[in-house]
Amino acid sequence: MSKSYKIIVVESSPLLVAGLKHMLSGHLSYDVVAVLESTEKLHDKLISLKPDIIIINPLLIDYAKRFMLKSMLLKTPPVVCIALVSAYVEPVVLKQYHGVIGLEDGKQKIETKLREALQNDRPNEQKDNYELSDRERDVLIAVAKGKMNKEIADQLHISIHTVISHRKNISRKTGIKSVSGLTVYALLNNMIDEREVK
Amino acid sequence: MKAFIFTEKMKLSDLLSVNHHLILMIPRFGIEFGFGEKNVKEICEKYNISTSFFLLVCNVYTYDDYLPDKKALLATDMRSLIPFLSASHDYYLNERLQFIESYLFKIADNCESKYGDTLKRFFSGYKQKVVDHFEYEEKTVFPYIDALQMGKPSKSYNINQFQSIHSNIEDELSDLTNILIKYLPCNLMTKERVMILNEIFHLSDDLNKHSLIEEKILIPYVEFLEKDNI
Numbered sequence: 001m002s003k004s005y006k007i008i009v010v011e012s013s014p015l016l017v018a019g020l021k022h023m024l025s026g027h028l029s030y031d032v033v034a035v036l037e038s039t040e041k042l043h044d045k046l047i048s049l050k051p052d053i054i055i056i057n058p059l060l061i062d063y064a065k066r067f068m069l070k071s072m073l074l075k076t077p078p079v080v081c082i083a084l085v086s087a088y089v090e091p092v093v094l095k096q097y098h099g100v101i102g103l104e105d106g107k108q109k110i111e112t113k114l115r116e117a118l119q120n121d122r123p124n125e126q127k128d129n130y131e132l133s134d135r136e137r138d139v140l141i142a143v144a145k146g147k148m149n150k151e152i153a154d155q156l157h158i159s160i161h162t163v164i165s166h167r168k169n170i171s172r173k174t175g176i177k178s179v180s181g182l183t184v185y186a187l188l189n190n191m192i193d194e195r196e197v198k
Numbered sequence: 199m200k201a202f203i204f205t206e207k208m209k210l211s212d213l214l215s216v217n218h219h220l221i222l223m224i225p226r227f228g229i230e231f232g233f234g235e236k237n238v239k240e241i242c243e244k245y246n247i248s249t250s251f252f253l254l255v256c257n258v259y260t261y262d263d264y265l266p267d268k269k270a271l272l273a274t275d276m277r278s279l280i281p282f283l284s285a286s287h288d289y290y291l292n293e294r295l296q297f298i299e300s301y302l303f304k305i306a307d308n309c310e311s312k313y314g315d316t317l318k319r320f321f322s323g324y325k326q327k328v329v330d331h332f333e334y335e336e337k338t339v340f341p342y343i344d345a346l347q348m349g350k351p352s353k354s355y356n357i358n359q360f361q362s363i364h365s366n367i368e369d370e371l372s373d374l375t376n377i378l379i380k381y382l383p384c385n386l387m388t389k390e391r392v393m394i395l396n397e398i399f400h401l402s403d404d405l406n407k408h409s410l411i412e413e414k415i416l417i418p419y420v421e422f423l424e425k426d427n428i
Binding site for chain 1: 324
């Protein structure tokens with residue numbers, strides 16, 4: 001028989017706990033070893049039960065600690081953390097988890113998510129950088145000066161495809177989509193001079 | 199969902215209490231306030247507005263996922279479509295954008311001049327884009343539809359041409375919110391920034407619905423008229 005994974009569930013809603021248990025029942029690989037209504041005893045349970053996975057409602061963690069999941073689990077054996085999301089949780093918080101289960105997820109989806117989380121036990125995405133890279137700055141400056149993608153590609157010796165991908169990242173990071181908006185951004189950040197704008 | 203959709207027997211004042219944003223539609227249809235307990239049908243008849251189209255607009259502006267299916271679309275009397283869209287254009291341009299501009303320029307005048315000038319240039323450019331966008335619709339698309347509705351199809355134009363060039367006028371507004379929230383350095387003018395941001399968020403929602411009406415109602419309707427007129 002394949003290894004069975006021990007799970008601790010931390011959720012205060014009886015409805016969600018029952019639903020989650022039901023979804024996981026009948027699945028030999030997963031064994032819910034404890035259900036906690038709050039994070040109060042979580043630390044002790046992590047040490048005594050040594051679970052492989054915790055499925056936790058992030059909102060049950062104190063606001064101050066919510067952003068530092070790692071430091072909270074520093075002195076416990078390594079564990080895969082899955083967020084059980086039933087209300088709005090900031091993306092920054094969710095990024096710390098290995099996986100996220102939502103209310104819409106069915107049995108299949110939950111299983112897939114657990115399996116994936118166990119396989120690559122690294123949190124979702126570490127690089128959550130909103131600073132522009134040097135290359136992105138170069139592209140942004142060229143866009144702000146009114147250059148077309150083709151011209152930018154030639155000037156920076158990169159493919160048009162790469163230019164487009166940089167532009168997508170620039171818009172994602174700054175929240176600004178239009179060329180004229182990017183020009184304002186570049187000017188406000190002193191990346192270009194007024195006289196350089198057509 | 200269907201159960202919540204407005205009908206002609208409902209009192210107009212009840213529609214407005216379900217969704218207060220609908221007060222914006224009242225003047226665009228030329229309706230005067232003080233309409234008492236009259237229901238939608240009575241008011242539309244009084245002002246010679248197509249009741250089915252009025253309800254269509256109210257439903258689209260109220261229920262996020264509401265769009266009429268083909269049958270409902272064909273059953274709608276579209277004589278009020280063009281007047282409504284024109285009145286909306288006028289409202290966006292001469293009221294909303296005017297308002298945003300006046301506050302934005304106040305902020306710009308309080309900033310370091312190189313920032314202020316940039317901001318003004320950005321907004322003037324955007325406004326011109328909106329003017330061009332609306333002007334094309336008013337001068338080319340709407341007269342074409344008017345003629346089509348009267349059974350006079352044009353040989354040189356069809357609605358596909360409109361579909362392919364219908365441009366987005368919402369990006370710059372959302373960019374402006376990001377600029378005002380995150381990037382414009384002068385710390386002062388908090389009150390004005392809040393006013394403008396509030397205004398932009400409302401206008402963006404309104405423009406989104408407006409584009410939805412043009413793309414999902416006007417275009418399919420005109421395509422149908424075109425087929426009918428061949």
